[in-house]
Amino acid sequence: MSINSVSLKxxxxxxxxxxxxxxxxxxxxxxxxxxLTVKSVSSINLSASGGETIISVSSYxxxxxxxxxxxxTLKSTTQLDKLSSFVFVAKANExxxxxxxxxxxxxxxxxxxxxxxxxxxxxxSKPIDxxxxxxxxxxxxxxxxxxxxxxDAYVNDVAxxxxxxxxxxxxxxxxxxxxxxxxxxxxxxxxxxxxSAAPGYTIDLAWLNRAKELVDYAENAGLKVIINIHHDGYRxxxxxxxxxxxxxxxxKASEDVITNNATKVQLKAMWTQIAxxxxxKGDFLxxxxxxxxxxxxxxxxxxxxxxxxxxxxxNEWQQVFVDAVRATGGNNAARYLGISGYCTNPDLTMKFLxxxxxxxxxxxxxxxxxxxxxxxxxEDKFTEWGHTGAVGSKDVWGDEAHLNGLFAALRTTYVxxxxxxxxxxxxxxxxxxxxxxxxxxxxxxxVCKAARTNGMAVFxxxxxxxxxxRECSGVINHATGDYVNNGxxxxxxxxxxxxxxxxxxxxxxxxxxxx
Numbered sequence: 297m298s299i300n301s302v303s304l305k306x307x308x309x310x311x312x313x314x315x316x317x318x319x320x321x322x323x324x325x326x327x328x329x330x331x332l333t334v335k336s337v338s339s340i341n342l343s344a345s346g347g348e349t350i351i352s353v354s355s356y357x358x359x360x361x362x363x364x365x366x367x368x369t370l371k372s373t374t375q376l377d378k379l380s381s382f383v384f385v386a387k388a389n390e391x392x393x394x395x396x397x398x399x400x401x402x403x404x405x406x407x408x409x410x411x412x413x414x415x416x417x418x419x420x421s422k423p424i425d426x427x428x429x430x431x432x433x434x435x436x437x438x439x440x441x442x443x444x445x446x447x448d449a450y451v452n453d454v455a456x457x458x459x460x461x462x463x464x465x466x467x468x469x470x471x472x473x474x475x476x477x478x479x480x481x482x483x484x485x486x487x488x489x490x491x492s493a494a495p496g497y498t499i500d501l502a503w504l505n506r507a508k509e510l511v512d513y514a515e516n517a518g519l520k521v522i523i524n525i526h527h528d529g530y531r532x533x534x535x536x537x538x539x540x541x542x543x544x545x546x547x548k549a550s551e552d553v554i555t556n557n558a559t560k561v562q563l564k565a566m567w568t569q570i571a572x573x574x575x576x577k578g579d580f581l582x583x584x585x586x587x588x589x590x591x592x593x594x595x596x597x598x599x600x601x602x603x604x605x606x607x608x609x610x611n612e613w614q615q616v617f618v619d620a621v622r623a624t625g626g627n628n629a630a631r632y633l634g635i636s637g638y639c640t641n642p643d644l645t646m647k648f649l650x651x652x653x654x655x656x657x658x659x660x661x662x663x664x665x666x667x668x669x670x671x672x673x674x675e676d677k678f679t680e681w682g683h684t685g686a687v688g689s690k691d692v693w694g695d696e697a698h699l700n701g702l703f704a705a706l707r708t709t710y711v712x713x714x715x716x717x718x719x720x721x722x723x724x725x726x727x728x729x730x731x732x733x734x735x736x737x738x739x740x741x742x743v744c745k746a747a748r749t750n751g752m753a754v755f756x757x758x759x760x761x762x763x764x765x766r767e768c769s770g771v772i773n774h775a776t777g778d779y780v781n782n783g784x785x786x787x788x789x790x791x792x793x794x795x796x797x798x799x800x801x802x803x804x805x806x807x808x809x810x811x
Protein backbone atom coordinates (compact mmCIF):
# COMPACT_ATOMS: atom_id res chain seq x y z
CA MET A 297 0.00 0.00 0.00
CA SER A 298 1.43 3.43 -0.98
CA ILE A 299 1.95 6.29 1.47
CA ASN A 300 -0.55 8.42 -0.43
CA SER A 301 -3.31 5.79 -0.17
CA VAL A 302 -2.69 5.43 3.57
CA SER A 303 -2.91 9.19 4.03
CA LEU A 304 -6.10 9.33 2.00
CA LYS A 305 -7.69 6.60 4.11
CA UNK A 306 -6.67 8.40 7.33
CA UNK A 307 -8.14 11.64 6.03
CA UNK A 308 -11.43 9.99 5.12
CA UNK A 309 -11.59 8.29 8.52
CA UNK A 310 -11.03 11.59 10.32
CA UNK A 311 -13.76 13.24 8.26
CA UNK A 312 -16.19 10.44 9.12
CA UNK A 313 -15.42 10.81 12.83
CA UNK A 314 -15.84 14.57 12.66
CA UNK A 315 -19.15 14.18 10.83
CA UNK A 316 -20.34 11.64 13.39
CA UNK A 317 -19.41 13.90 16.27
CA UNK A 318 -21.08 16.83 14.58
CA UNK A 319 -24.34 14.89 14.11
CA UNK A 320 -24.23 13.60 17.68
CA UNK A 321 -23.70 17.08 19.06
CA UNK A 322 -26.58 18.41 17.02
CA UNK A 323 -28.94 15.69 18.21
CA UNK A 324 -28.02 16.20 21.87
CA UNK A 325 -28.51 19.96 21.84
CA UNK A 326 -32.13 20.10 20.75
CA UNK A 327 -33.26 23.51 21.87
CA UNK A 328 -35.66 23.48 24.86
CA UNK A 329 -38.65 25.75 24.56
CA UNK A 330 -38.82 28.55 27.15
CA UNK A 331 -41.43 28.19 29.89
CA LEU A 332 -42.29 29.74 33.26
CA THR A 333 -44.61 28.25 35.89
CA VAL A 334 -45.32 29.76 39.30
CA LYS A 335 -45.31 26.85 41.75
CA SER A 336 -46.20 28.62 44.99
CA VAL A 337 -46.56 32.00 46.70
CA SER A 338 -46.39 31.96 50.50
CA SER A 339 -48.46 35.12 50.96
CA ILE A 340 -49.88 38.01 48.95
CA ASN A 341 -51.21 39.87 52.01
CA LEU A 342 -48.59 41.31 54.35
CA SER A 343 -49.13 43.07 57.66
CA ALA A 344 -48.35 46.71 58.35
CA SER A 345 -45.46 45.63 60.58
CA GLY A 346 -43.67 44.03 57.63
CA GLY A 347 -43.02 40.46 56.67
CA GLU A 348 -41.93 38.41 53.70
CA THR A 349 -43.29 36.42 50.81
CA ILE A 350 -41.58 33.49 49.13
CA ILE A 351 -42.21 32.78 45.46
CA SER A 352 -41.15 29.49 43.88
CA VAL A 353 -41.09 28.97 40.12
CA SER A 354 -40.03 26.39 37.57
CA SER A 355 -38.57 27.80 34.37
CA TYR A 356 -36.27 27.62 31.39
CA UNK A 357 -34.11 29.61 31.16
CA UNK A 358 -33.44 30.51 34.81
CA UNK A 359 -35.80 33.13 36.12
CA UNK A 360 -35.11 36.54 37.65
CA UNK A 361 -37.46 38.57 39.82
CA UNK A 362 -37.96 42.21 40.70
CA UNK A 363 -40.36 44.38 42.67
CA UNK A 364 -42.05 47.53 41.39
CA UNK A 365 -41.66 49.38 44.70
CA UNK A 366 -38.97 50.25 47.22
CA UNK A 367 -40.89 48.98 50.25
CA UNK A 368 -40.80 45.38 48.99
CA THR A 369 -37.26 44.23 48.16
CA LEU A 370 -35.61 41.03 47.00
CA LYS A 371 -33.75 39.51 49.94
CA SER A 372 -32.39 36.30 48.41
CA THR A 373 -32.57 34.00 45.42
CA THR A 374 -32.04 30.24 45.51
CA GLN A 375 -31.73 28.33 42.25
CA LEU A 376 -31.37 24.60 41.66
CA ASP A 377 -31.57 23.24 38.13
CA LYS A 378 -34.83 24.71 36.79
CA LEU A 379 -36.31 25.64 40.15
CA SER A 380 -35.96 29.14 41.58
CA SER A 381 -37.07 30.53 44.92
CA PHE A 382 -37.25 34.28 45.61
CA VAL A 383 -37.64 35.78 49.08
CA PHE A 384 -39.06 39.33 49.15
CA VAL A 385 -39.11 41.34 52.39
CA ALA A 386 -41.48 44.21 53.17
CA LYS A 387 -40.63 47.23 55.27
CA ALA A 388 -42.99 48.37 58.00
CA ASN A 389 -45.82 50.45 56.56
CA GLU A 390 -46.04 53.98 57.92
CA UNK A 391 -48.96 55.07 55.74
CA UNK A 392 -52.02 53.69 53.96
CA UNK A 393 -52.61 50.32 52.32
CA UNK A 394 -50.33 49.72 49.36
CA UNK A 395 -49.47 47.25 46.62
CA UNK A 396 -46.37 46.10 44.83
CA UNK A 397 -46.08 44.11 41.62
CA UNK A 398 -43.45 41.39 41.53
CA UNK A 399 -42.38 40.52 38.01
CA UNK A 400 -40.84 37.11 37.26
CA UNK A 401 -38.99 36.83 33.94
CA UNK A 402 -37.51 33.78 32.20
CA UNK A 403 -36.37 34.59 28.68
CA UNK A 404 -39.42 35.87 26.85
CA UNK A 405 -41.82 34.49 29.47
CA UNK A 406 -43.19 36.76 32.19
CA UNK A 407 -45.51 36.40 35.19
CA UNK A 408 -46.67 39.10 37.61
CA UNK A 409 -47.83 38.74 41.22
CA UNK A 410 -49.49 41.53 43.19
CA UNK A 411 -48.58 41.74 46.87
CA UNK A 412 -50.54 44.02 49.21
CA UNK A 413 -49.69 45.43 52.61
CA UNK A 414 -52.16 46.55 55.27
CA UNK A 415 -52.31 50.17 56.27
CA UNK A 416 -50.59 51.29 59.45
CA UNK A 417 -53.59 51.41 61.75
CA UNK A 418 -52.43 48.51 63.90
CA UNK A 419 -55.70 46.72 63.10
CA UNK A 420 -53.99 43.40 63.69
CA SER A 421 -53.24 44.33 67.29
CA LYS A 422 -56.41 46.24 68.23
CA PRO A 423 -59.45 44.19 69.26
CA ILE A 424 -62.33 44.40 66.84
CA ASP A 425 -65.68 45.91 67.77
CA UNK A 426 -67.48 42.91 69.24
CA UNK A 427 -70.87 44.49 68.65
CA UNK A 428 -70.51 43.81 64.93
CA UNK A 429 -72.98 41.05 63.94
CA UNK A 430 -70.35 38.86 62.27
CA UNK A 431 -68.15 39.07 65.35
CA UNK A 432 -71.01 38.06 67.64
CA UNK A 433 -71.63 34.93 65.57
CA UNK A 434 -67.95 33.98 65.62
CA UNK A 435 -67.63 34.66 69.34
CA UNK A 436 -70.54 32.30 70.06
CA UNK A 437 -68.60 29.55 68.29
CA UNK A 438 -65.50 30.71 70.15
CA UNK A 439 -62.79 28.12 70.73
CA UNK A 440 -63.65 24.87 68.99
CA UNK A 441 -62.38 21.30 68.93
CA UNK A 442 -62.29 18.89 65.99
CA UNK A 443 -63.30 15.26 66.52
CA UNK A 444 -60.75 14.42 63.84
CA UNK A 445 -59.98 10.97 62.38
CA UNK A 446 -63.30 9.73 63.75
CA UNK A 447 -66.42 9.75 61.56
CA ASP A 448 -64.17 11.06 58.79
CA ALA A 449 -62.01 7.90 58.95
CA TYR A 450 -62.34 5.21 56.28
CA VAL A 451 -60.69 2.02 55.06
CA ASN A 452 -61.05 0.41 51.63
CA ASP A 453 -63.28 3.32 50.62
CA VAL A 454 -65.79 2.66 53.42
CA ALA A 455 -66.24 5.10 56.30
CA UNK A 456 -65.59 3.52 59.69
CA UNK A 457 -65.34 5.36 63.00
CA UNK A 458 -62.56 3.31 64.59
CA UNK A 459 -60.46 2.45 61.52
CA UNK A 460 -57.87 5.15 62.19
CA UNK A 461 -57.16 4.21 65.78
CA UNK A 462 -59.70 6.10 67.85
CA UNK A 463 -62.27 4.47 70.10
CA UNK A 464 -65.93 5.38 69.75
CA UNK A 465 -66.80 8.80 71.12
CA UNK A 466 -69.23 8.90 74.05
CA UNK A 467 -71.35 11.40 75.96
CA UNK A 468 -68.52 11.57 78.49
CA UNK A 469 -66.15 12.62 75.73
CA UNK A 470 -68.22 15.67 74.92
CA UNK A 471 -68.88 16.54 78.54
CA UNK A 472 -65.14 16.64 79.21
CA UNK A 473 -64.47 18.62 76.03
CA UNK A 474 -66.91 21.23 77.33
CA UNK A 475 -65.38 21.18 80.81
CA UNK A 476 -61.91 21.60 79.31
CA UNK A 477 -62.95 25.02 78.01
CA UNK A 478 -64.08 24.42 74.44
CA UNK A 479 -67.34 26.01 73.35
CA UNK A 480 -67.85 24.24 69.99
CA UNK A 481 -67.03 20.99 68.23
CA UNK A 482 -66.56 20.27 64.55
CA UNK A 483 -67.49 16.71 63.62
CA UNK A 484 -65.99 15.87 60.20
CA UNK A 485 -67.95 13.11 58.46
CA UNK A 486 -66.92 10.96 55.50
CA UNK A 487 -69.78 9.27 53.65
CA UNK A 488 -67.79 6.85 51.46
CA UNK A 489 -69.38 3.40 51.26
CA UNK A 490 -72.48 4.71 53.00
CA UNK A 491 -74.30 5.94 49.89
CA SER A 492 -76.15 3.87 47.30
CA ALA A 493 -75.63 4.23 43.57
CA ALA A 494 -77.43 6.64 41.24
CA PRO A 495 -80.07 7.79 40.88
CA GLY A 496 -81.10 7.61 44.52
CA TYR A 497 -77.79 8.14 46.31
CA THR A 498 -79.51 6.96 49.49
CA ILE A 499 -77.43 7.41 52.64
CA ASP A 500 -77.17 4.47 55.04
CA LEU A 501 -79.58 5.21 57.90
CA ALA A 502 -77.33 3.67 60.56
CA TRP A 503 -74.49 6.04 59.59
CA LEU A 504 -76.84 9.04 59.66
CA ASN A 505 -78.09 7.97 63.08
CA ARG A 506 -74.56 7.62 64.44
CA ALA A 507 -73.81 11.14 63.24
CA LYS A 508 -76.99 12.33 64.96
CA GLU A 509 -75.99 10.52 68.15
CA LEU A 510 -72.74 12.48 68.28
CA VAL A 511 -74.56 15.73 67.55
CA ASP A 512 -76.93 14.91 70.42
CA TYR A 513 -73.97 14.28 72.73
CA ALA A 514 -72.58 17.69 71.87
CA GLU A 515 -75.96 19.37 72.30
CA ASN A 516 -76.40 17.72 75.70
CA ALA A 517 -72.99 19.05 76.73
CA GLY A 518 -73.92 22.60 75.70
CA LEU A 519 -71.62 22.78 72.68
CA LYS A 520 -72.14 24.38 69.28
CA VAL A 521 -71.65 21.86 66.45
CA ILE A 522 -70.45 21.82 62.83
CA ILE A 523 -70.91 18.76 60.60
CA ASN A 524 -69.79 18.39 56.99
CA ILE A 525 -68.90 16.22 54.01
CA HIS A 526 -65.21 15.58 54.61
CA HIS A 527 -62.94 13.08 52.80
CA ASP A 528 -65.38 12.48 49.95
CA GLY A 529 -63.35 15.15 48.17
CA TYR A 530 -59.92 13.76 49.02
CA ARG A 531 -57.54 13.76 46.03
CA UNK A 532 -53.93 12.60 46.24
CA UNK A 533 -51.19 12.60 43.62
CA UNK A 534 -48.68 9.80 44.22
CA UNK A 535 -44.96 10.11 43.57
CA UNK A 536 -45.31 8.08 40.37
CA UNK A 537 -47.89 10.54 39.09
CA UNK A 538 -50.89 8.28 39.63
CA UNK A 539 -53.95 9.84 41.21
CA UNK A 540 -56.29 8.59 43.92
CA UNK A 541 -59.52 10.55 44.15
CA UNK A 542 -62.91 10.07 45.73
CA UNK A 543 -66.18 11.05 44.05
CA UNK A 544 -65.88 14.82 44.57
CA UNK A 545 -63.20 15.13 41.88
CA UNK A 546 -62.67 18.82 41.13
CA UNK A 547 -60.29 18.14 38.23
CA LYS A 548 -62.55 15.76 36.32
CA ALA A 549 -65.52 18.00 36.98
CA SER A 550 -63.65 21.01 35.59
CA GLU A 551 -62.70 19.07 32.45
CA ASP A 552 -66.03 17.40 31.69
CA VAL A 553 -69.50 18.93 32.02
CA ILE A 554 -71.20 15.52 32.27
CA THR A 555 -69.03 14.59 35.26
CA ASN A 556 -69.71 17.94 36.88
CA ASN A 557 -73.45 17.64 36.43
CA ALA A 558 -73.45 14.11 37.87
CA THR A 559 -71.41 15.30 40.84
CA LYS A 560 -73.85 18.13 41.51
CA VAL A 561 -76.79 15.71 41.38
CA GLN A 562 -75.16 13.51 44.03
CA LEU A 563 -74.13 16.48 46.16
CA LYS A 564 -77.69 17.80 46.11
CA ALA A 565 -79.12 14.38 46.97
CA MET A 566 -76.78 13.89 49.91
CA TRP A 567 -77.21 17.34 51.44
CA THR A 568 -80.96 17.06 51.03
CA GLN A 569 -80.94 13.86 53.10
CA ILE A 570 -78.51 15.19 55.71
CA ALA A 571 -80.50 18.41 56.07
CA UNK A 572 -83.79 16.52 56.40
CA UNK A 573 -82.30 14.29 59.10
CA UNK A 574 -81.27 17.31 61.18
CA UNK A 575 -83.92 19.86 60.20
CA UNK A 576 -85.43 20.01 63.69
CA LYS A 577 -82.12 20.88 65.34
CA GLY A 578 -81.69 24.46 66.50
CA ASP A 579 -79.14 27.14 65.66
CA PHE A 580 -76.43 25.40 67.67
CA LEU A 581 -75.91 23.14 64.61
CA UNK A 582 -74.12 24.43 61.52
CA UNK A 583 -73.71 22.61 58.20
CA UNK A 584 -70.39 22.94 56.34
CA UNK A 585 -70.76 21.94 52.70
CA UNK A 586 -67.30 20.73 51.70
CA UNK A 587 -63.79 20.26 53.05
CA UNK A 588 -60.40 21.07 51.49
CA UNK A 589 -61.38 20.59 47.85
CA UNK A 590 -58.31 20.73 45.58
CA UNK A 591 -56.47 18.86 42.84
CA UNK A 592 -54.09 17.01 45.17
CA UNK A 593 -51.36 19.66 45.22
CA UNK A 594 -52.73 22.02 47.86
CA UNK A 595 -53.25 25.08 45.72
CA UNK A 596 -50.00 24.79 43.79
CA UNK A 597 -51.14 22.51 40.98
CA UNK A 598 -53.30 22.71 37.88
CA UNK A 599 -55.55 25.30 39.52
CA UNK A 600 -52.81 27.86 38.81
CA UNK A 601 -52.87 27.25 35.05
CA UNK A 602 -56.43 26.19 34.17
CA UNK A 603 -57.84 29.69 33.79
CA UNK A 604 -59.91 29.50 36.96
CA UNK A 605 -61.96 26.45 35.95
CA UNK A 606 -61.59 24.64 39.27
CA UNK A 607 -62.44 27.76 41.27
CA UNK A 608 -65.60 28.21 39.20
CA UNK A 609 -66.63 24.57 39.70
CA UNK A 610 -66.18 24.81 43.45
CA ASN A 611 -68.33 27.95 43.51
CA GLU A 612 -71.03 25.98 41.67
CA TRP A 613 -70.82 23.18 44.23
CA GLN A 614 -71.19 25.61 47.12
CA GLN A 615 -74.32 27.05 45.52
CA VAL A 616 -75.76 23.53 45.11
CA PHE A 617 -75.10 22.93 48.83
CA VAL A 618 -76.88 26.12 49.92
CA ASP A 619 -79.84 25.54 47.61
CA ALA A 620 -80.27 21.92 48.74
CA VAL A 621 -80.29 22.79 52.45
CA ARG A 622 -82.63 25.77 52.11
CA ALA A 623 -85.12 23.73 50.07
CA THR A 624 -85.71 21.34 52.99
CA GLY A 625 -87.35 24.11 55.05
CA GLY A 626 -87.90 23.97 58.79
CA ASN A 627 -84.93 25.23 60.77
CA ASN A 628 -82.80 24.71 57.68
CA ALA A 629 -84.46 27.68 56.00
CA ALA A 630 -82.27 29.97 58.07
CA ARG A 631 -79.60 27.65 59.48
CA TYR A 632 -76.03 28.98 59.49
CA LEU A 633 -73.99 27.38 56.70
CA GLY A 634 -70.21 27.21 56.34
CA ILE A 635 -68.70 27.97 52.93
CA SER A 636 -65.06 27.27 52.03
CA GLY A 637 -62.75 28.24 49.18
CA TYR A 638 -60.18 26.21 47.27
CA CYS A 639 -58.42 23.81 49.70
CA THR A 640 -59.65 26.21 52.43
CA ASN A 641 -56.51 28.25 51.81
CA PRO A 642 -57.12 31.79 53.15
CA ASP A 643 -55.42 33.58 50.24
CA LEU A 644 -57.17 31.50 47.57
CA THR A 645 -60.48 31.84 49.42
CA MET A 646 -60.27 35.63 49.52
CA LYS A 647 -59.25 35.79 45.88
CA PHE A 648 -61.56 33.23 44.23
CA LEU A 649 -64.48 32.27 46.49
CA UNK A 650 -67.85 33.59 45.34
CA UNK A 651 -70.27 33.81 48.24
CA UNK A 652 -73.39 31.86 47.17
CA UNK A 653 -76.71 33.61 46.79
CA UNK A 654 -78.91 32.78 49.76
CA UNK A 655 -82.59 33.52 50.47
CA UNK A 656 -81.70 33.69 54.17
CA UNK A 657 -80.08 36.99 55.09
CA UNK A 658 -76.65 37.02 56.77
CA UNK A 659 -76.60 33.28 57.50
CA UNK A 660 -73.43 32.24 55.65
CA UNK A 661 -70.02 31.89 57.28
CA UNK A 662 -66.63 31.55 55.59
CA UNK A 663 -64.39 28.68 56.67
CA UNK A 664 -60.61 28.65 56.21
CA UNK A 665 -57.85 26.44 57.61
CA UNK A 666 -54.54 27.64 59.03
CA UNK A 667 -51.42 25.51 59.47
CA UNK A 668 -48.74 27.98 58.36
CA UNK A 669 -45.98 27.02 58.14
CA UNK A 670 -46.95 23.36 57.73
CA UNK A 671 -43.31 22.35 58.19
CA UNK A 672 -43.66 23.44 61.82
CA UNK A 673 -47.33 22.98 62.61
CA UNK A 674 -47.95 19.61 60.93
CA GLU A 675 -44.74 17.96 59.80
CA ASP A 676 -42.31 18.68 62.66
CA LYS A 677 -39.52 19.42 60.18
CA PHE A 678 -38.84 22.51 62.24
CA THR A 679 -39.08 22.66 66.01
CA GLU A 680 -39.39 26.42 66.63
CA TRP A 681 -41.55 29.28 65.40
CA GLY A 682 -41.70 33.04 65.61
CA HIS A 683 -39.30 35.93 66.02
CA THR A 684 -37.33 34.25 68.82
CA GLY A 685 -36.90 30.95 66.97
CA ALA A 686 -33.33 30.03 66.11
CA VAL A 687 -32.12 30.17 62.52
CA GLY A 688 -32.13 26.62 61.19
CA SER A 689 -34.65 25.48 63.78
CA LYS A 690 -37.53 27.42 62.20
CA ASP A 691 -38.79 27.84 58.66
CA VAL A 692 -37.84 30.95 56.67
CA TRP A 693 -41.43 32.14 56.41
CA GLY A 694 -44.72 32.09 58.29
CA ASP A 695 -43.80 34.02 61.44
CA GLU A 696 -46.03 36.43 63.38
CA ALA A 697 -46.04 39.10 60.67
CA HIS A 698 -47.34 36.61 58.11
CA LEU A 699 -50.11 35.46 60.45
CA ASN A 700 -51.07 39.03 61.34
CA GLY A 701 -51.27 40.07 57.70
CA LEU A 702 -53.41 37.11 56.74
CA PHE A 703 -55.84 37.42 59.66
CA ALA A 704 -56.12 41.19 59.14
CA ALA A 705 -56.95 40.56 55.48
CA LEU A 706 -59.67 38.05 56.44
CA ARG A 707 -61.04 40.61 58.83
CA THR A 708 -61.16 43.30 56.16
CA THR A 709 -62.46 41.01 53.41
CA TYR A 710 -65.22 39.32 55.39
CA VAL A 711 -65.71 40.15 59.06
CA UNK A 712 -65.98 43.92 58.69
CA UNK A 713 -68.41 43.38 55.79
CA UNK A 714 -70.76 41.33 57.96
CA UNK A 715 -69.60 37.81 57.00
CA UNK A 716 -68.51 35.69 59.98
CA UNK A 717 -65.27 33.69 59.66
CA UNK A 718 -64.17 30.58 61.49
CA UNK A 719 -60.82 28.83 61.22
CA UNK A 720 -62.23 25.34 60.89
CA UNK A 721 -58.86 23.70 61.40
CA UNK A 722 -55.63 24.83 62.97
CA UNK A 723 -53.17 23.10 65.26
CA UNK A 724 -49.64 22.14 66.07
CA UNK A 725 -48.24 18.66 66.67
CA UNK A 726 -46.94 17.41 69.99
CA UNK A 727 -43.16 17.51 70.58
CA UNK A 728 -41.05 15.23 72.74
CA UNK A 729 -38.91 17.91 74.40
CA UNK A 730 -39.57 20.90 76.63
CA UNK A 731 -38.14 23.63 74.38
CA UNK A 732 -40.11 22.59 71.29
CA UNK A 733 -43.28 22.33 73.36
CA UNK A 734 -42.74 25.91 74.53
CA UNK A 735 -42.77 27.07 70.92
CA UNK A 736 -45.82 24.91 70.26
CA UNK A 737 -47.68 26.61 73.10
CA UNK A 738 -46.57 30.03 71.91
CA UNK A 739 -47.78 29.32 68.39
CA UNK A 740 -51.21 28.12 69.56
CA UNK A 741 -51.66 31.00 71.99
CA UNK A 742 -50.71 33.48 69.28
CA VAL A 743 -53.09 31.95 66.71
CA CYS A 744 -55.98 31.95 69.17
CA LYS A 745 -55.34 35.51 70.34
CA ALA A 746 -55.03 36.71 66.75
CA ALA A 747 -58.30 35.00 65.82
CA ARG A 748 -60.16 36.65 68.73
CA THR A 749 -58.52 40.01 67.99
CA ASN A 750 -59.78 39.88 64.43
CA GLY A 751 -63.27 38.67 65.31
CA MET A 752 -62.99 35.04 64.17
CA ALA A 753 -63.67 31.66 65.76
CA VAL A 754 -60.96 28.99 65.79
CA PHE A 755 -61.06 25.17 65.94
CA UNK A 756 -58.14 23.00 67.05
CA UNK A 757 -57.50 19.87 64.95
CA UNK A 758 -57.33 16.86 67.30
CA UNK A 759 -56.79 13.54 65.52
CA UNK A 760 -56.52 11.59 68.78
CA UNK A 761 -52.87 10.64 68.30
CA UNK A 762 -51.02 10.43 71.61
CA UNK A 763 -47.57 10.24 70.02
CA UNK A 764 -45.14 13.01 69.12
CA UNK A 765 -43.92 14.38 65.83
CA ARG A 766 -45.56 14.50 62.41
CA GLU A 767 -49.40 14.52 62.47
CA CYS A 768 -49.53 13.80 66.24
CA SER A 769 -51.98 16.45 67.38
CA GLY A 770 -54.02 14.64 70.02
CA VAL A 771 -54.91 16.51 73.22
CA ILE A 772 -58.04 14.58 74.28
CA ASN A 773 -58.78 10.86 74.15
CA HIS A 774 -61.78 10.57 71.84
CA ALA A 775 -63.34 7.64 73.67
CA THR A 776 -62.99 8.88 77.25
CA GLY A 777 -62.49 12.64 77.09
CA ASP A 778 -59.33 12.37 79.20
CA TYR A 779 -56.26 14.42 78.30
CA VAL A 780 -53.43 12.86 76.33
CA ASN A 781 -49.83 14.08 76.16
CA ASN A 782 -49.79 17.42 77.97
CA GLY A 783 -53.25 18.19 76.63
CA UNK A 784 -54.42 20.14 79.65
CA UNK A 785 -51.61 22.69 79.27
CA UNK A 786 -52.27 22.98 75.55
CA UNK A 787 -56.00 23.57 75.97
CA UNK A 788 -55.37 26.07 78.77
CA UNK A 789 -52.99 28.14 76.69
CA UNK A 790 -55.46 28.22 73.78
CA UNK A 791 -58.29 29.21 76.12
CA UNK A 792 -56.09 31.97 77.52
CA UNK A 793 -55.40 33.24 74.03
CA UNK A 794 -59.04 33.23 72.99
CA UNK A 795 -61.05 34.10 76.08
CA UNK A 796 -58.90 36.56 78.07
CA UNK A 797 -60.68 39.94 78.11
CA UNK A 798 -58.12 41.89 80.16
CA UNK A 799 -57.31 44.98 78.05
CA UNK A 800 -53.65 44.66 79.02
CA UNK A 801 -53.47 41.25 77.36
CA UNK A 802 -52.86 41.87 73.65
CA UNK A 803 -51.07 40.29 70.73
CA UNK A 804 -48.15 42.51 71.62
CA UNK A 805 -47.91 41.02 75.11
CA UNK A 806 -48.12 37.49 73.71
CA UNK A 807 -45.35 38.43 71.27
CA UNK A 808 -43.19 39.89 74.05
CA UNK A 809 -43.48 36.68 76.07
CA UNK A 810 -42.30 34.37 73.29
CA UNK A 811 -39.88 31.61 74.37
